[in-house]
Amino acid sequence: MKDPIIQLKGLTKQYGAVKAVDGLNLDIDKGEIFGLLGPNGAGKTTTILMMLGLTDPTSGTAFVCGHNATNSPIQVKKKVGYMPDSVGFYDNMTALENLVYIGRLNGISENELKKRSAEVLEIVGLAADQHKKTSAFSRGMKQRLGLADVLIKNPEVIILDEPTLGIDPTGVRDFLALIKQLSRQQGLTVLLSSHHLHHVQQVCDRVGIFVNGQLLAQGDIGALSAQLFGTDSHVTSIRVVQPVPQPWQLEPELQAWEAITRISILENELEFTSRCDITAALVRFLVEKGYDVIGVNQKNYGLDDIYQKYFESNSTKKTSYEKSIS
Amino acid sequence: MKSQSPDPGPFGVMVHKGIADHIRSWRFSILIALIILTFIAAIYVSLANIKSAIGNTKDPDHLFLYLKLLTTTDNSIPPFHVFLSFLAPLLGISLGFDAVNSEQNSGTLTRLMAQPIYRDNLLLAKFVSALVIVSGLFFALALLMIGGGLVLTGVRTEPQELLRILGFIVITIAYVAFWLSLSIMLSIMFKQAATSALTAIGIWLFFTIFYQIVINLIVKSFLPDPAYLTQAEIISYNDLILNLQRIAPNQLYSDAVTTLLMPSVRSLGPVTMEQMAGAIPAPLPFKESVMIVWPQVSGLMASTVGCFAFAYYFFMRREIRS
Numbered sequence: 001m002k003d004p005i006i007q008l009k010g011l012t013k014q015y016g017a018v019k020a021v022d023g024l025n026l027d028i029d030k031g032e033i034f035g036l037l038g039p040n041g042a043g044k045t046t047t048i049l050m051m052l053g054l055t056d057p058t059s060g061t062a063f064v065c066g067h068n069a070t071n072s073p074i075q076v077k078k079k080v081g082y083m084p085d086s087v088g089f090y091d092n093m094t095a096l097e098n099l100v101y102i103g104r105l106n107g108i109s110e111n112e113l114k115k116r117s118a119e120v121l122e123i124v125g126l127a128a129d130q131h132k133k134t135s136a137f138s139r140g141m142k143q144r145l146g147l148a149d150v151l152i153k154n155p156e157v158i159i160l161d162e163p164t165l166g167i168d169p170t171g172v173r174d175f176l177a178l179i180k181q182l183s184r185q186q187g188l189t190v191l192l193s194s195h196h197l198h199h200v201q202q203v204c205d206r207v208g209i210f211v212n213g214q215l216l217a218q219g220d221i222g223a224l225s226a227q228l229f230g231t232d233s234h235v236t237s238i239r240v241v242q243p244v245p246q247p248w249q250l251e252p253e254l255q256a257w258e259a260i261t262r263i264s265i266l267e268n269e270l271e272f273t274s275r276c277d278i279t280a281a282l283v284r285f286l287v288e289k290g291y292d293v294i295g296v297n298q299k300n301y302g303l304d305d306i307y308q309k310y311f312e313s314n315s316t317k318k319t320s321y322e323k324s325i326s
Numbered sequence: 327m328k329s330q331s332p333d334p335g336p337f338g339v340m341v342h343k344g345i346a347d348h349i350r351s352w353r354f355s356i357l358i359a360l361i362i363l364t365f366i367a368a369i370y371v372s373l374a375n376i377k378s379a380i381g382n383t384k385d386p387d388h389l390f391l392y393l394k395l396l397t398t399t400d401n402s403i404p405p406f407h408v409f410l411s412f413l414a415p416l417l418g419i420s421l422g423f424d425a426v427n428s429e430q431n432s433g434t435l436t437r438l439m440a441q442p443i444y445r446d447n448l449l450l451a452k453f454v455s456a457l458v459i460v461s462g463l464f465f466a467l468a469l470l471m472i473g474g475g476l477v478l479t480g481v482r483t484e485p486q487e488l489l490r491i492l493g494f495i496v497i498t499i500a501y502v503a504f505w506l507s508l509s510i511m512l513s514i515m516f517k518q519a520a521t522s523a524l525t526a527i528g529i530w531l532f533f534t535i536f537y538q539i540v541i542n543l544i545v546k547s548f549l550p551d552p553a554y555l556t557q558a559e560i561i562s563y564n565d566l567i568l569n570l571q572r573i574a575p576n577q578l579y580s581d582a583v584t585t586l587l588m589p590s591v592r593s594l595g596p597v598t599m600e601q602m603a604g605a606i607p608a609p610l611p612f613k614e615s616v617m618i619v620w621p622q623v624s625g626l627m628a629s630t631v632g633c634f635a636f637a638y639y640f641f642m643r644r645e646i647r648s
Contacts, residue, residue: 049645049646052440054436054439054440054645054646055645055646056643074442074443074444075442077440077441077442077443078442080440081440082436082440084433084436084437084440086433087433087436087437088432088433088434088436088437089432089433089434089437090347090432090434091432092347092350101339101343102437102441104334104336104339105336105339105340105438105441105442105443106336106441106442107335107336107442146437149437153441
């Protein structure tokens with residue numbers, strides 16, 4: 001039986017007339033990577049602050065690692081590593097000094113501290129820069145140092161608030177891979193908040209969609225998309241060299257395939273909506289008919305679409321999720 | 327390295343870091359330089375005039391060589407303790423005005439608060455680390471002065487003198503502590519370090535320059551012509567003015583310090599002829615001087631604690647986000 005390590009019950013935070021977080025119920029299991037997804041101002045940070053006892057909930061309780069975060073924040077903070085969205089360091093100190101300071105605050109003994117900080121800096125890949133002042137650090141390096149900061153106390157739970165904000169794409173990929181690896185190797189529970197869909201989708205086991213203080217949906221991405229879009233959730237688009245004539249003589253033949261529900265043609269690009277994954281079969285079919293296939297894209301309904309479905313008015317992003325398999 | 331040393335705990339760690347930060351900071355170095363320069367100037371002037379001061383047998387305090395060193399002047403510059411009454415606030419303000427808001431602005435406060443430490447420990451660590459440095463500075467200065475005097479003159483230090491000088495140092499530290507806790511409080515109330523610094527300096531200027539003027543103006547507006555008043559009424563008005571002035575911390579400080587450094591001062595208010603009759607102009611014992619300044623000292627302590635309590639109140643329930 002799974003025992004949730006983070007348990008939020010009816011958590012509510014009111015600022016004046018505005019409810020930043022409204023009756024939030026959420027269980028997160030041990031060893032899981034959970035993504036809290038929502039637009040800016042949805043109440044993600046407020047929720048995280050309440051989990052750490054940094055702000056008091058108006059009503060409801062937050063249990064983290066078996067402790068009530070409001071009444072015994074120290075107990076919670078011993079076991080939870082938190083990386084705030086804009087992590088800051090003492091600019092006049094080196095990376096190592098910053099790290100060692102946090103280690104000391106956590107009561108790590110001096111002998112162990114040396115070993116641990118070297119170890120943690122190695123994990124996040126900052127071992128070479130440890131004697132540099134943090135004022136010279138780039139955003140991505142600061143983010144990694146922030147992670148080192150979180151890891152040095154040997155936490156059970158890591159809470160990352162917008163960890164991918166403002167780092168370049170390679171940095172994001174490395175950072176997320178690192179988080180995933182750590183979670184798997186050391187059995188850490190990770191709570192990740194983001195408004196960035198790609199990132200959450202890459203690493204999270206489960207996702208909660210959080211809008212205006214309410215958790216609208218939660219579950220893994222497959223379940224969420226199935227729930228939203230029914231069964232026709234596979235889209236394959238194929239690009240060929242030759243322009244496809246309208247009407248296309250092969251269309252009736254393809255329409256006869258049981259899986260296909262819709263075909264749309266745009267010059268030399270064909271898009272098939274289907275019930276199951278038929279990409280390979282489609283490519284084989286087209287090649288046999290003498291078409292020169294130059295690109296195949298398999299579209300999964302990503303968080304983007306889920307996101308849009310939930311708060312179309314809020315979202316302005318139109319990037320789609322494409323995974324090239326050619 | 328010894329691993330047996332006891333774990334300092336988060337509080338000790340924070341104090342340690344605070345002290346290290348202050349020592350390395352430019353602004354502290356500048357203020358220290360300023361204070362040491364005034365100290366040297368004041369001592370230089372008093373050394374030049376010490377002979378006449380000690381020789382002045384009409385002065386009941388003339389035998390306290392070391393107290394004379396601290397207070398004698400030829401009026402070209404004020405004595406050290408008067409200098410301190412306006413330099414000490416600057417020291418306190420400069421050590422505290424950005425204690426909390428700079429951490430908040432640079433994002434380190436959230437990071438710090440996410441560690442298993444109590445919030446009040448953070449405030450206390452800021453306060454204690456600055457105070458440790460200030461105490462170190464003033465004690466070093468006082469001991470240097472005594473030692474230097476000993477080498478230069480060869481005159482033995484009376485135990486009473488030592489106590490009075492230490493008392494002077496303690497009161498000075500309490501005075502700095504007041505300004506320190508005021509500026510820490512302001513650093514919690516205002517998000518910008520510049521705002522809190524300006525507010526603190528504004529309060530300091532108000533008390534050093536304008537407060538007396540304001541009091542005089544107000545009292546003059548309802549004070550009747552002294553020619554028509556009885557002596558008792560004059561005294562009561564005088565008391566009123568004095569008590570109003572004692573709201574200002576620098577007044578408390580200079581009252582307290584003057585009494586300690588000039589043993590013949592026996593009252594801080596007006597003294598009637600009846601009270602003076604039969605009094606021998608002689609220095610008071612240390613204990614009596616302390617009794618006279620006790621209200622001033624407790625007033626300073628009370629305002630320090632008051633500011634600190636407000637700081638605590640503002641900080642404890644504050645939501646911390648960057």
